[in-house]
Amino acid sequence: MDKGKETGAQRENGRNTAGDPFLTAVLQSLRANMREYTMVILLVGIWLVFTYLTNGMFIEPRNLSNLFLQSVSVAVLAVGMVLVIVAGHIDLSVGSLVGLMGAIAAYLQVNLNMGTVPVIIITLLAGILVGIWQGYWIAYRGVSAFIVTLAGMMVFRGMVIKVTGGATISPMNHSFKEIGQGYLPKLISTAPINDSSALLGLVVIGLYVFWQIRLRKSRVKYGFEVPDKKLFVLRLAATSLVIAFVFGIMTDYMGIPYAVLILMALTVLFNFMAEKTVFGRHIYAIGGNKEAARFSGINIRRTTMILFIIMGALTAVSGIIFTARLNAAGASAGNLFELDAIAAAIIGGASTMGGEGSVYGAIIGALVMASIDNGLSLMNADASLQYMAKGLILLFAVWVDIASRKRAT
Amino acid sequence: MDCNQSDYLLEMVGIKKEFAGVKALEDVNLRVKWGEVHALVGENGAGKSTLMKILSGMYPVGQYEGRILIRGTEQSFHSLKDSEKTGMAIIFQELTLVKQMTVSENIFLGNEIARRGIVDWNSTYEFTKKALGEVRLDLNPSTKVKNLGIGQQQLVEIAKAISKNAEILILDEPTAALTETESANLLQIVLELKNKGVTCIYISHKLNEVLQIADTITVLRDGRTIATEPAGNMSENKIISLMVGRELTQRFPRQEHVPGPVMLKVKDLTVYDPDIPDKVALKGISFEARKGEILGVAGLMGAGRTELATSIFGTYGRGISGEIFLDGRKLKPGTPREAIKSGLGYVSEDRKNNGLVLTMDIKNNVMLASYESATKLKVINQNEVIRHSNHFVSSLRIKTPSLEQRVQNLSGGNQQKVVLSKWLMTNPKVLIMDEPTRGIDVGAKYEIYNIMNDLVKQGVSIIMISSELPEILGMSDRIVVMHGGRIVAEMAASEATQEKIMSYATGGVKRG
Numbered sequence: 050m051d052k053g054k055e056t057g058a059q060r061e062n063g064r065n066t067a068g069d070p071f072l073t074a075v076l077q078s079l080r081a082n083m084r085e086y087t088m089v090i091l092l093v094g095i096w097l098v099f100t101y102l103t104n105g106m107f108i109e110p111r112n113l114s115n116l117f118l119q120s121v122s123v124a125v126l127a128v129g130m131v132l133v134i135v136a137g138h139i140d141l142s143v144g145s146l147v148g149l150m151g152a153i154a155a156y157l158q159v160n161l162n163m164g165t166v167p168v169i170i171i172t173l174l175a176g177i178l179v180g181i182w183q184g185y186w187i188a189y190r191g192v193s194a195f196i197v198t199l200a201g202m203m204v205f206r207g208m209v210i211k212v213t214g215g216a217t218i219s220p221m222n223h224s225f226k227e228i229g230q231g232y233l234p235k236l237i238s239t240a241p242i243n244d245s246s247a248l249l250g251l252v253v254i255g256l257y258v259f260w261q262i263r264l265r266k267s268r269v270k271y272g273f274e275v276p277d278k279k280l281f282v283l284r285l286a287a288t289s290l291v292i293a294f295v296f297g298i299m300t301d302y303m304g305i306p307y308a309v310l311i312l313m314a315l316t317v318l319f320n321f322m323a324e325k326t327v328f329g330r331h332i333y334a335i336g337g338n339k340e341a342a343r344f345s346g347i348n349i350r351r352t353t354m355i356l357f358i359i360m361g362a363l364t365a366v367s368g369i370i371f372t373a374r375l376n377a378a379g380a381s382a383g384n385l386f387e388l389d390a391i392a393a394a395i396i397g398g399a400s401t402m403g404g405e406g407s408v409y410g411a412i413i414g415a416l417v418m419a420s421i422d423n424g425l426s427l428m429n430a431d432a433s434l435q436y437m438a439k440g441l442i443l444l445f446a447v448w449v450d451i452a453s454r455k456r457a458t
Numbered sequence: 459m460d461c462n463q464s465d466y467l468l469e470m471v472g473i474k475k476e477f478a479g480v481k482a483l484e485d486v487n488l489r490v491k492w493g494e495v496h497a498l499v500g501e502n503g504a505g506k507s508t509l510m511k512i513l514s515g516m517y518p519v520g521q522y523e524g525r526i527l528i529r530g531t532e533q534s535f536h537s538l539k540d541s542e543k544t545g546m547a548i549i550f551q552e553l554t555l556v557k558q559m560t561v562s563e564n565i566f567l568g569n570e571i572a573r574r575g576i577v578d579w580n581s582t583y584e585f586t587k588k589a590l591g592e593v594r595l596d597l598n599p600s601t602k603v604k605n606l607g608i609g610q611q612q613l614v615e616i617a618k619a620i621s622k623n624a625e626i627l628i629l630d631e632p633t634a635a636l637t638e639t640e641s642a643n644l645l646q647i648v649l650e651l652k653n654k655g656v657t658c659i660y661i662s663h664k665l666n667e668v669l670q671i672a673d674t675i676t677v678l679r680d681g682r683t684i685a686t687e688p689a690g691n692m693s694e695n696k697i698i699s700l701m702v703g704r705e706l707t708q709r710f711p712r713q714e715h716v717p718g719p720v721m722l723k724v725k726d727l728t729v730y731d732p733d734i735p736d737k738v739a740l741k742g743i744s745f746e747a748r749k750g751e752i753l754g755v756a757g758l759m760g761a762g763r764t765e766l767a768t769s770i771f772g773t774y775g776r777g778i779s780g781e782i783f784l785d786g787r788k789l790k791p792g793t794p795r796e797a798i799k800s801g802l803g804y805v806s807e808d809r810k811n812n813g814l815v816l817t818m819d820i821k822n823n824v825m826l827a828s829y830e831s832a833t834k835l836k837v838i839n840q841n842e843v844i845r846h847s848n849h850f851v852s853s854l855r856i857k858t859p860s861l862e863q864r865v866q867n868l869s870g871g872n873q874q875k876v877v878l879s880k881w882l883m884t885n886p887k888v889l890i891m892d893e894p895t896r897g898i899d900v901g902a903k904y905e906i907y908n909i910m911n912d913l914v915k916q917g918v919s920i921i922m923i924s925s926e927l928p929e930i931l932g933m934s935d936r937i938v939v940m941h942g943g944r945i946v947a948e949m950a951a952s953e954a955t956q957e958k959i960m961s962y963a964t965g966g967v968k969r970g
């Protein structure tokens with residue numbers, strides 16, 4: 050039997066409706082990825098509105114650069130939260146944990162005079178330890194994640210208050226502050242722009258294009274069908290443009306902040322983990338249908354455990370970055386971050402039922418949330434308005450998602 | 459149309475339906491006469507279920523092209539509720555009962571008997587009993603649905619439809635999960651309803667049933683109406699050739715197998731029910747399955763066949779005693795992962811709940827139990843994933859526009875093929891197939907039998923649980939019959955007859 054031929058014939062079931070084949074291919078690929086694009090369109094829409102309302106102040110590189118920086122703490126959480134939600138769980142404790150991890154870091158550095166590197170290591174270990182604690186109750190004791198992390202939310206907030214004594218701990222060392230406030234230094238100090246950031250942007254684009262071409266080649270080598278060449282080039286160009294835009298903005302201002310760099314690395318890493326590793330696919334399977342996962346011999350407990358350990362480690366990263374940016378740790382640090390992170394994941398397309406969601410989507414979601422905060426504060430709107438706007442956008446975004454999904458079927 | 463409209467209770471004219479680039483229905487016409495049983499047949503993915511979802515308003519007006527006329531007037535349904543108002547009730551291929559709720563709550567879900575918003579439980583129970591009586595189901599109305607077998611759930615669905623006083627009853631593969639007796643029972647119920655004036659649209663892959671009860675038969679192929687004929691003009695072979703577009707001379711490709719050494723040995727297995735304490739689910743079961751043979755497991759629903767399979771596999775039971783050896787290695791109870799690693803596969807009878815992750819695509823479902831075989835350093839090689847999935851899509855003829863299609867969007871039969879692929883992918887030494895051809899069309903069944911033969915030739919030991927006796931008789935080398943949680947008989951296929959198996963299965967003959 051000629052397998053290749055057979056599937057080729059089956060593919061033709063998805064026949065195009067007349068017209069320019071290239072255009073239809075583009076439309077079809079747009080339609081297939083509708084959900085991802087809706088959220089990008091939403092983000093762009095929000096940016097346009099704020100740009101108009103702030104007379105262009107919003108879109109200036111300085112502001113966007115700050116926006117990216119501000120979004121990092123929540124975005125780091127969202128990257129893990131989306132996987133927790135995909136697995137059919139929830140984590141309400143991350144806000145308190147960001148506070149706790151920040152407080153631990155500050156306490157170690159300010160009160161115990163520890164250097165930055167040991168502080169980071171110990172804080173990360175603390176995050177992992179908390180992850181083991183919560184993961185144990187959820188995976189091996191069968192208490193629902195909602196309850197375990199709700200309990201954690203209270204317990205850890207209590208600990209934050211204990212560690213900080215209700216006051217702020219500051220200041221941090223210069224090297225520690227750099228994590229949240231520093232920018233990638235220039236290679237040539239007299240260069241007119243931040244050359245290293247520009248260079249990094251080019252390297253990233255180069256790697257991306259190289260990777261995609263290699264992937265395509267290997268598909269062809271296996272004898273699989275690949276998308277039309279023009280479509281492929283178009284997609285490469287579009288994505289490269291987005292990368293160039295993001296790097297360009299930051300290069301134009303002061304360069305890439307270290308924190309944003311960390312976020313980018315985590316995003317790529319977590320997306321890879323979700324899509325390309327056995328662990329990641331098992332998370333989706335467990336969230337999609339736990340019974341089917343069990344009947345397929347997937348180790349549900351261990352996967353859940355590891356997931357919460359990873360989430361714990363991420364709260365440490367987020368806490369470190371947050372403390373570094375503020376140069377202080379306080380009793381209320383990280384308050385309500387859990388809700389922003391959950392909202393980010395959901396806006397980014399994660400299903401509250403589990404089984405669905407993407408890491409890139411969560412990043413878009415985090416940017417949506419940060420953009421609203423940023424835009425409204427540029428307009429000097431007060432906090433009450435920010436809460437209301439964020440709430441309504443969440444509602445609206447999820448509705449758009451549901452509506453567009455309905456139309457797609 | 460120049461024919462007399464009042465001839466037809468229901469007409470669907472020129473129906474077209476497209477899913478994101480996939481044409482499911484291209485041009486379907488269906489005309490159903492008053493008071494008849496109208497059968498709808500066709501291969502997996504031909505579009506039968508889609509057509510019925512359009513008819514019932516599940517796919518609202520605007521999502522398809524074409525016209526629907528009921529009693530001569532054009533309809534535009536926006537929801538199921540709309541179609542119910544015209545006296546229509548549909549039982550979907552995938553059951554839609556709420557598992558956590560009781561039988562009576564389910565039957566009156568959305569039609570609660572209530573006064574000023576307060577549910578009248580006494581009448582609800584009374585009517586439930588009556589509705590259950592009509593489908594000859596002897597159940598306590600307050601039993602939770604999750605404690606029922608699939609077959610019983612199917613009957614509850616029918617009771618639910620009956621309780622709505624439906625005039626048009628649509629049944630999408632109602633007997634796929636039923637045993638022969640239950641199927642016969644259900645057909646009888648359909649005929650009784652017909653005598654009461656209910657018009658019925660009946661979808662099934664079991665052609666003998668179709669010929670038995672249908673007045674008219676419509677055949678669909680690739681989203682088009684191929685033929686509509688009075689049942690009297692049809693035969694199984696004619697239907698098959700219309701369905702698949704070619705002749706199919708033989709139903710069971712029986713091959714002589716040479717049994718090898720014992721691959722699976724079960725010794726004195728006793729298992730307690732995990733939900734009901736002290737209830738023995740399986741008692742003193744001992745049997746062997748050999749390399750290179752097909753062992754058929756027959757029995758009625760509730761005989762403990764699925765419990766046996768899942769106990770061996772490690773997903774069922776409490777207080778398990780006895781021993782299980784796979785290829786000489788002792789299996790620890792309750793560890794499906796270990797079982798899979800030692801070479802056991804289990805094709806579940808309940809594909810939606812235990813077999814598939816509906817939100818994932820075909821390729822990820824195929825790989826679900828064997829990612830490791832496409833993995834280097836814990837990283838999945840997508841090319842290998844695609845290669846393996848492509849192989850199954852073509853060898854099992856899974857009808858899909860792409861490997862990225864969510865299995866949710868596949869037709870029932872094609873979903874079943876994906877489950878099969880998942881287990882073939884694990885390269886099992888012993889493969890337990892629980893109702894492997896449920897919901898699969900005749901052509902695809904034949905392909906699955908061929909695959910079973912190939913596997914056996916490669917030295918796999920197959921244990922086939924089936925409620926279809928012809929399948930058991932047609933494919934097995936050896937047959938065991940279960941009744942009441944025990945094995946009550948074992949025989950070579952050459953000695954087996956339908957009557958003999960049935961008498962053991964009903965507990966008529968004690969083991970000699």
Ligand SMILES: Nc1ncnc2c1ncn2[C@@H]1O[C@H](COP(=O)(O)OP(=O)(O)OP(=O)(O)O)[C@@H](O)[C@H]1O
Nearest residue numbers: 477482502503504505506507508867868869870871
């Ligand atoms: N929601 C959906 N999205 C995309 N394609 C779909 C969807 N539902 C059905 N299809 C496709 O439409 C075709 C017809 O499916 P349908 O379920 O009507 O088949 P069927 O005749 O009922 O088959 P079976 O006998 O296997 O139940 C199939 O190719 C299926 O993959």
Ligand SMILES: [Mg+2]
Nearest residue numbers: 507551869870
């Ligand atoms: Mg169907």
